[in-house]
Amino acid sequence: MDTQHLSPITYHPTPITHHPSPKIYGIRHHGPGSSRALLASLEEWGPDIILIEGPADGTDLLPWLAKPEMEPPVAMLVYRPDQPRRSGYFPYAVFSPEYQAARFALEQEVPVRLFDLPQGVMLASDHGPAMPDKQTFELLAQATGYTSYEAWWNGFVEQRQDGRDLFDSILLLMQEMRLAAEQHNTTDIDQSPEKEKEQAVRLRLAEQREAHMRQEIRRAQKEGYQRIAVVCGAWHGPALIDLQNEAADVALLTDMPQVEVDIAWVPWTYGRLATFSGYGAGIRSPGWYHHLWEMGRQNHSRSETAALWLSTITQLLRQEGFDASSAHVIEALRLAQSLAALRDITLPGLPELNEATQAVICGGEAEPMRLIQKRLIVGERMGLVPPDAPLVPLQRDLYAQMRALKLRPEPEESLLKLDLRHEQHLQRSQLLHRLKLLKIPWGKTIKARGSEGTFNEVWQLKWRPDFAVRIVEANLWGNTVIDAAGAFAADQAQQAIHLPTLTSLLDEVILADLPPAIEIILHKIQEASALNRDILHMMGAIPPLARIMRYGDIRQTDQALVAQVVETLLIRVCVGLPSSCRQLDDKAAEEMLSAVINVHGVVSYARSTDLFDSWYATLAEICQASGVHGLVAGRMCRMLMEGGRLNDEETISQFEQALSPTYAQKFDLQTIRQAAAWLDGFLRGANLLLIHDHQLWDILDRWVMRLSSDRFEAVVPLLRRTFYSLSEATRRQLAERVYHGQPSGPEETLHQEVDPTAADAILPVLSELLGISDSNKWEETA
Numbered sequence: 001m002d003t004q005h006l007s008p009i010t011y012h013p014t015p016i017t018h019h020p021s022p023k024i025y026g027i028r029h030h031g032p033g034s035s036r037a038l039l040a041s042l043e044e045w046g047p048d049i050i051l052i053e054g055p056a057d058g059t060d061l062l063p064w065l066a067k068p069e070m071e072p073p074v075a076m077l078v079y080r081p082d083q084p085r086r087s088g089y090f091p092y093a094v095f096s097p098e099y100q101a102a103r104f105a106l107e108q109e110v111p112v113r114l115f116d117l118p119q120g121v122m123l124a125s126d127h128g129p130a131m132p133d134k135q136t137f138e139l140l141a142q143a144t145g146y147t148s149y150e151a152w153w154n155g156f157v158e159q160r161q162d163g164r165d166l167f168d169s170i171l172l173l174m175q176e177m178r179l180a181a182e183q184h185n186t187t188d189i190d191q192s193p194e195k196e197k198e199q200a201v202r203l204r205l206a207e208q209r210e211a212h213m214r215q216e217i218r219r220a221q222k223e224g225y226q227r228i229a230v231v232c233g234a235w236h237g238p239a240l241i242d243l244q245n246e247a248a249d250v251a252l253l254t255d256m257p258q259v260e261v262d263i264a265w266v267p268w269t270y271g272r273l274a275t276f277s278g279y280g281a282g283i284r285s286p287g288w289y290h291h292l293w294e295m296g297r298q299n300h301s302r303s304e305t306a307a308l309w310l311s312t313i314t315q316l317l318r319q320e321g322f323d324a325s326s327a328h329v330i331e332a333l334r335l336a337q338s339l340a341a342l343r344d345i346t347l348p349g350l351p352e353l354n355e356a357t358q359a360v361i362c363g364g365e366a367e368p369m370r371l372i373q374k375r376l377i378v379g380e381r382m383g384l385v386p387p388d389a390p391l392v393p394l395q396r397d398l399y400a401q402m403r404a405l406k407l408r409p410e411p412e413e414s415l416l417k418l419d420l421r422h423e424q425h426l427q428r429s430q431l432l433h434r435l436k437l438l439k440i441p442w443g444k445t446i447k448a449r450g451s452e453g454t455f456n457e458v459w460q461l462k463w464r465p466d467f468a469v470r471i472v473e474a475n476l477w478g479n480t481v482i483d484a485a486g487a488f489a490a491d492q493a494q495q496a497i498h499l500p501t502l503t504s505l506l507d508e509v510i511l512a513d514l515p516p517a518i519e520i521i522l523h524k525i526q527e528a529s530a531l532n533r534d535i536l537h538m539m540g541a542i543p544p545l546a547r548i549m550r551y552g553d554i555r556q557t558d559q560a561l562v563a564q565v566v567e568t569l570l571i572r573v574c575v576g577l578p579s580s581c582r583q584l585d586d587k588a589a590e591e592m593l594s595a596v597i598n599v600h601g602v603v604s605y606a607r608s609t610d611l612f613d614s615w616y617a618t619l620a621e622i623c624q625a626s627g628v629h630g631l632v633a634g635r636m637c638r639m640l641m642e643g644g645r646l647n648d649e650e651t652i653s654q655f656e657q658a659l660s661p662t663y664a665q666k667f668d669l670q671t672i673r674q675a676a677a678w679l680d681g682f683l684r685g686a687n688l689l690l691i692h693d694h695q696l697w698d699i700l701d702r703w704v705m706r707l708s709s710d711r712f713e714a715v716v717p718l719l720r721r722t723f724y725s726l727s728e729a730t731r732r733q734l735a736e737r738v739y740h741g742q743p744s745g746p747e748e749t750l751h752q753e754v755d756p757t758a759a760d761a762i763l764p765v766l767s768e769l770l771g772i773s774d775s776n777k778w779e780e781t782a
Contacts, residue, residue, distance in 0.1 A: 021226065021227070021228060022051070022217050022220075022221075022228035022229065022230045022240070023045065023047070023167075023227070023228065023229050023230065024167065024171055024230050024232070024237045024240055024241065025038050025041065025097075025101075025167050025229060025230060025231045025232070025237075026167060026170040026171055026174055026232065026233070026234030026235075026236075026237035027097040027098075027231060027232070027233065027234060028097075028153060028157065028158070028233070028234065029096065029097070029098070029233060029283075030091075030093050030095065030096045030097075030273060030283050030286070030289065031095070031096075031097060031153075031157060031158045031283075031289070032095040032158055032289045032290075032292040032293035032296065033154075033157045033158035033159060033160045033292070033296075034097045034157060034158065035095050035096065035097045035099075035100045035293065036160075036293075036296050037157075037160065037166050037167070038097045038100060038101060038167075038231065039100055039101075039104060041167065042101065042104050042229060043104075045227065045229070046227065047110060047227045047228065047229035048110065048111075048225050048226060048227045048228075049110065049111045049112070049113070049220050049225040049227075049228055049229070050101055050102075050104070050105045050110055050111070050112045050113075050229045050231060051112075051113050051114075051115040051213075051216060051217065051220065051228065051229065051230045051231065051232075052098050052101050052102060052112065052113070052114055052115065052231045052232075053098065053114070053115070053116050053213075053231060053232040053233055053236070054076070054090055054098060054114035054115075054116055055076070055078055055088070055090065055114055055116055055117070055118055055119040055122070056113070056114050056115055056116060056117070056118045056212070056216065057078070057118040057119055057120055057261060057263065058076050058078060058090065058114050058119070058263050059112075059113045059114045061076060061263055061265065061390060062102050062106070062112055062114065063106060064265060064386065064389050064390075065092065065099060065102050065103055065106065066102075066103060066106040066107065067386055067389075069384065069385075069386035069387075070265070070383075070384070070385060070386055070389070071383050071384040072092050072093050072094045072096075072099060072268075072383050073091055073092065073093045073094075073267075073268040073269060073270060073272075073273060073286075073381065073382070073383040074091070074092055074265055074266065074267060074268050074383040074384075074385055075089045075090060075091040075092065075265070075266050075267075075268040075272075075465070075468075076089070076090040076092075076263060076264075076265060077089055077263065077264050077265070077266045077468055077469070077472070078090070078119040078123070078261050078262075078263050079123075079261060079262055079263075079264075079469070079472055080123050080259055080260070080261055080262075081260060081261075081262050082259075082260075084469060084472040084473040084475075085469065085473065086123050087123070087469055087472070088119050088122065088123065089266075089268075091268045091272070091273055092268075093268075093270070093273060093286065093289070093290070094290065094293060095289050095290060095292070095293035097231060098231060101229075101231045111225075113216065113220075115212070115213055115216035115217070115230075116209060116212065116213060117205075117208055117209045117212045117213075118212075118258070118261075119261050120258040120259050120260065120261045121208070121256050121257070121258050122205070123259055123261060124256075124257040124258055124259045125201060125205060125257070126201075127198055127201045127202050127205070128202065128205065129202055129205035129206040129209055130199070130202040130203045130205070130206040131202075132181065132235060133181055134149070136177055136180050136181045137149035137177070139180070140152065140177065145344065147351075150284060151349065151351060154349055154350070155345060155349055157170075158289065158292060159292060159302060159305075159347075159349060170234050170237070171234075171237045171238060171241075173234075174234050174235060174237050174238050175238045177235075178235070178238055178239075207252060208252055208253060208256065209236075210236055210239040210240065211248075211249040211252045211253055212249075212253060213230075213232065213236065213239075213240055214239075214240055214243055214246075214249050215246075215249055215250070215253065217230060217240060217243060218243055218246060221243075262392070263390060264389075264390050264391050264392055264395065264468075264472075265385045265389045265390060265391070266385060266395075266465065266468035267382055267383045267384060267385055267409065267465060267468075268382070268383050268465050269380065269381065269382045269383070269411045269465050270286035270287055270290070270378055270379035270380065270381045271286075271378055271379075271380065271411060272465045272466075273286040274286055274378050285350055285377045285378065286378055286379050286381075287375075287376045287377050287378050287379025287381075288309075288350050288376075288377050290379060290381070291305070291308075291309055291312070291376075292305065295308065302346075302347045303347060306333060306336060306337075306347065306348055306353060307329065307333055309353060310328075310329045310332050310333055310336075310353065310356075310357065310361070311326075311329055312376060313357055313361060313372055313376060314326070314328055314329055314361060316371070316372065316375055316376060317361065317362075317368055317371070317372075320368075320371060322362075322368050324361055328360055328361045329361075331360045332353075332356040332357055332359075332360040332361050333356070335355075335356040335359060335360055336348035336352040336353050336355070336356035337352075339352040339355060339356065340352050350377070354369075354377075357369065357372065380411045380412050381411075382409065382410065382411045382463070382465075385399075387399055387400070387403070392471065392472050392475045393475060393479035393480070394471055394472075394474055394475040394478070394479055394480065394481065394484055395468070395471050395472075395475070397479065397480040397481055398435075398471065398481055401431055401481060405424060405427055405428050405431060406424075407428060407431070409442070409463035410461070410462070410463055411462070411463060411464070412462070413460060413461070413462045414460075414461050414462075415458060415459070415460060415461075416428070416443065416458070416459040416460075416461055417456070417457075417458050417459075418456070418457040418458070418459065419455060419456060420455045420456070420457060421455050429457050429459075429511070430511075430512055430513045431481065432459060433508065433511040433512040433513075434481050434482060434484075434485035434512040434514070435481065435485075436508070436512075437485045437488065437489060437508050437509070437512050438470070438474040438477070438481075438484060438485055438488055439470055439473075439474070440467050440470045440471060440474065442461060442462070442463055442467065443459040443460060443461040443462075444459065444460055445457055445458065445459055445460075446458050446459070446460050474488070477491075482514065485512055485514055485517075486514040486516055486517045489505060489508070489509045489512075489514055489517040489520075489521070490516070490517050490520050490521075492505055493505060493517070493520055493521045493524045494524070496524070496528075497528070498528075498537055499525065499528050499529060499534075499537045499538055499540065499541035499569075500537060500540035500541050500544075502521060502524055502525045502528060502541065503525065503540075503541040503542075503544040503545050504544050505521055506518065506521045506522065506525065506544065506545070507544045507547060509521060522562070522565055525541065525545075525565055526565060526568065529541070529565075529568060529569055529572060533576070535573060535576045535577055535580040536580075536591060536592070536595055538569050538572055538573050538576075539573055539577075539595040539596070539598065539599050540595060540598075541569060542566060542569050542570065542573070542598070542599050542602050543598045543599070543601070543602055545562055545565060545566045545569070546566060546602040566602075567611060570599075570602075570603070570611055570614075570615070571611075571614070573599065573618075574614045574615060574617075574618045577596075577618055577622065578618065578621050578622050578625060580592070581622050581625075581628050581629070581632050581633075582625065582626075582627040582628055583627055584628075584629040584632070585629075586629075586631075586677075588629075589629035589631045589632055589677070590631070592629075592632055593631055593632055593635055593681065596632065596635065596636070597635070599615075600615075600639055603615045604643075616640065616643055616645050619636045619639055619640055619645075620640060620645065622636055623636050623637050623640065623654065629674075629677060630658065630673075630674040630675065630676070630677030630678030630679075630680075630681060631677040631678070631680060631681040631684075632681060633658065633678055633681065634658065634677065634678035634679060634680065634681025634682035634683075634684075635681040635682065635684065636681075637651065637654045637658075637678075637681075637682055638681075638682045638683075641696075641699070648695065648698070648699050648702070651699050652699055652702060652703045652706070655682075655699075655703045656703070658675060658678040658679075675718055676718045676721055676722070679718050679719070679722045680721075680722050680725070683722055683723075684725075697737070704719075
């Protein structure tokens, strides 16, 4: 039933004749029982035209529903070309009455039209039509002994096997409900003037919708049609009976603003049909409704429908590794029937089946019930649209690439492993990266075991129907995926003002293989680096460029051009870094330390000896400078030590120089903070190094051993503060090293005696691993 457009419109009931012309079929959108009853009545009555609720400007697209390649669920997407986000969806499932009515008309060659207000009018307004007050519906459920209106409608309409005589009763019911809604109007009388104005617009749109429907019925009558079938949401039915006051409808529809719209077919999913998705005419259980439709089409009784549903549940649970058998089905069905009898219901519905499933099949556990809700009750079915159906050019190009690369959009999450050394895999990667750049995140890259190496990629894919709108939006940038992605990237580069933004964009563009955009962004980076005086920005730009250089021949990137940009940035960083490291507060020092560590990792793999030497010379200059925050100076000292630019004695000297102010009898709090920061910077992240790096441990040991007792007492608080930040396991192993007075890492085993018998035992395995078939060759190999 349509519960989306209730409004307190003044309504005067009209007596209903036995065979009204037109014949009103009040249905629930996406109701399987409504569809069965509708088809039976249409076949019996034989209309000469069918009018279906839906945007009148989409009538020309209805013939596509008859094509065998069109597999529901699908949706008619109507959007404004000037503002693609302003759009409307009109979904069709196989059990939707509108879909079945349209298919019936097309197969019987009966004229069929959509007769609701055009979306060109609806999208010209900033507000939608007024919606029904759900309280009216809930009062009906309470009066009939049901817990909710949803349960009442399902029991009396959607689960019926034969409802061809149902529609006259629905029409009478809706008459009374509209009168009740008018009498119990609960509009807030204290709402603001803006809210009052908005509500007035919504009410007028609701009136205009029904006025337009009446006008379309009159048009069909004037064209000579006698047996006019009107398929609409049950709520609208009573308003379409009285066709006398045409002048009032004409006045209501005069001078309506209207905008240009485009229309396309897009795949849809049952998840998007569900109420929780935000769809106004949504249903709670699309998968269950699909089951009801299929069971009715196969002429199964209601009791058989329930038993087969429970069998489907047990089959799913067995596939997922849960214990479920035919005995569970029998007991669950008995329980569901007992629950229905207790509630004075003829046969169990979905609530009773769910409770029986939870208790008997799931053993009270929530996890399998969540699986049933997702996979069966809601369902994950996704439709297909023919490649020649009305689509935006970008959508057509995307679907063509999907077919060529054998990529099928699926609503369920799936993993796609790619080896970029294969051409098809490389093209798949490029397509996914281009879509990601266009804000269509069909997939995201993840880390997975066995996927190391620049030629491996693992994607987690999940297609969402709302990507259709994003595709329409992206079509503004070009009619093909590669053109749109390139134009969008170039525009983003022109708008970017920070170097890290540009380099991150360049990373994405290279992954997407967009050569024209790459050249634009690289030149933009060069311009920005020449004008940029922010050292942190320049340092932030270097790591993404370095990652690009790692792609090598896999991405076929022009590494010379990228390397030139990296070299230019590094030179500018080396010049400006010493002054940028002075007079930093704690927060700025943390940011600078992170940037230095990232750049140091890049320089460590640099092929240029000049750059290598310049970087270490810069670090040495900063270590000796005054006014440098201890956190930065301490870490740079360790970098110099690890890079072989400071020997053990020089490193110990740096310790003495950094911590000597704390030896004085009088020192201020700032001195303590500076010394603590230096020690923290030197040892930060050195958990494993302290355990396994004998050189680092020896330097610390020799420095501490040289301290006099008074100096040792002065630095103990600093050491305690620094070592407390290490993990408990690391502190325990370090304590063992101090206690035993010898290394506890791998180096302590270097001079232990070798057991020849134990060594010989592993030779066969080593021979197999190294490909040495003759064990006698071990001596030669050694």
